Amino acid sequence: MTSLLIVTDAWYPQTNGVVHSLDAVGKELERRGYSVQYLTPERFWTVPMPTYPEIRLSLAPIGAVRDIISRMAPDHIHIATEGPLGLQAKFYCLEKGLAYTTSYHTRFPQYVSARVPVPTEWSYAYLRWFHSGAAATLVPTPSIVAELAEHHFENLRIWSRGVDTARFFPGPKSHFHDLPGPHLLYVGRVAVEKNVEAFLRLGTEGTKIVVGDGPQLPELRQAFPDAVFLGKNHGDELAALYRSADTFVFPSKTDTFGNVVIEALASGVPVAAYPVAGPLDILTDPLAGALDDDLDAAVARALTLPRDGARRHAERFTWAAAAEQFRSALVPVAEQQDRAA
Template sequence: MTSLLIVTDAWYPQTNGVVHSLEAVGNTLKSEGYKVQYLTPERFWTVPMPTYPEIRLSLAPIGAVAEIIGRMMPDHIHIATEGPLGLQAKFFCVERGLAYTTSYHTRFPQYVSARVPVPTEWSYAYLRWFHSGAAATLVPTPSIVAELAEHQFENLRVWSRGVDTSRFHPGAKTEFAGLPGPHLLYVGRVAVEKNVEAFLRLRMPGTKIVVGDGPQLPELRQAFPEAVFLGKKHGEELAALYRSADVFVFPSRTDTFGNVVIEALASGVPVAAYPVAGPVDILTDTAAGALDEDLEAAVTRALTLSREAARQHAARFTWAAAAEQFRSALVPASSWRDEAA
């Protein structure tokens, strides 16, 4: 049985696109006969990441990651994140001459600059160094491939995302009864880099509904009392909220993909967004979503679009296809078998 080790600093109890994508592709590969293991912060003491406490940074002793990887001896190694665990894994692979792949999930240069006055090129310099030794760096969209290529990243491959269309599907609008329509929905982290305020400032009739948690929630709740803030939701409750919306609004300019966009589409909800990386790669069918630098104009047009067309467009994004992109980029770690002989 072919074995794969995924090293990731992002894992449960976090709930975000990185964790979901790594779990979904791992489950798909398991169903195809792979032995998939994860090296995550669950094994170590952790501390909250400054300004992003949901992310716990691992306090792994020097050599701990090397010992674990050496004991597992996987056929393939994928380093998913650029944090402490990913860094130790990279050092180990380089020292031992092992081949590995990496992935780029988050535009940290933009995230950091939204919080502190740090030039984005400083962050890009670290990320470029981190990914430089990988046989391939997997990137969510062609737009992000082009962006990273401009910053001299190499060996870039597209690894798209999928959606569970059995979980997220059209149906009766069971939520938002008594709230003025149209019902405009945002789902995601409530933080400055997500640009949620742009959504809440829209001068449009109806009700703006925010699902999610984050450091900016108290501030926005006070500044926009007319909006409805529901906090973090999961499972069927979240799916029901999606399909009860009239338009899904995605105001972020910093995401690399936007899993919530295809979840909304799968629920039969047209999407309004800015024409930036992520949305421009997903909303290639103008019948499923609207892109405009004027977000109000995008929402207005999205309100006229077909829910059926949104659902049909979402069907293009499958985890089977995403897993095949991931699998095809893997390289043998190679030297294990020689050493074990």
């Protein structure tokens, strides 16, 4: 059985697109006969990330990652994140001459600059160095490929995302009956880089509903008392909230993809977003959503779109297809040694 080790600094109990994507693709590969293991912060002491305590940074002793990988002896290694575990894994692979792949999930230059006055090129320099040794760097959309190529990243390959259409599907509204319509929904982290405030400042009539948690939640709750903040939701309850919305609003300008966008589409809910990387790549069918630099205008158009158009477009995004893209980029760990020989 072919074995794959995925090294990731992002893992449960975090709830985000990185964790969900790695988990979903791992399960899909296991169905294809792979043995998939994860090297995650669960094995080590962790500390909260400054300004973002929900994310825990691993305090892995020097050599711990090396020893674990050596014992596992996987056929393939994928380094998913650029944090402490990913860094140790990279050093080990370089030391031993092992081939590996990486993935680019998060636009950290934009995330960092939204919090502290650090030039984005400094962050890009680190990320470019981190991914430079990989046989391939997996990137979710063509827009992000183009962006990274402008910053001189190499060996870029597309790895798209999928959606569970059995969980997220159209149906009758079960929520929000007591709230003025239309019902505008946001799902995701409540943090400054997600631009949730732009959603809450919309002039569109109706009710703005926020599902999610994050460091900006107390501030926005106080600033926008007319909005409805439901906190974190998962599973069938989250699916029911999607189905009950009239339009899904995705205000982020920093995401690389936006898994929540295709979850909304699968639920039959048209999407309104800015014309930026992620939405630009997903909302290629005008019946699925509306893109506009004026988010109110995008919402107005999205509210006129048919729900079946959103669902049909979502069915193009499958985890089976995403897993095949991921699998096709993998390289045997011995490939680098063979080239050196």
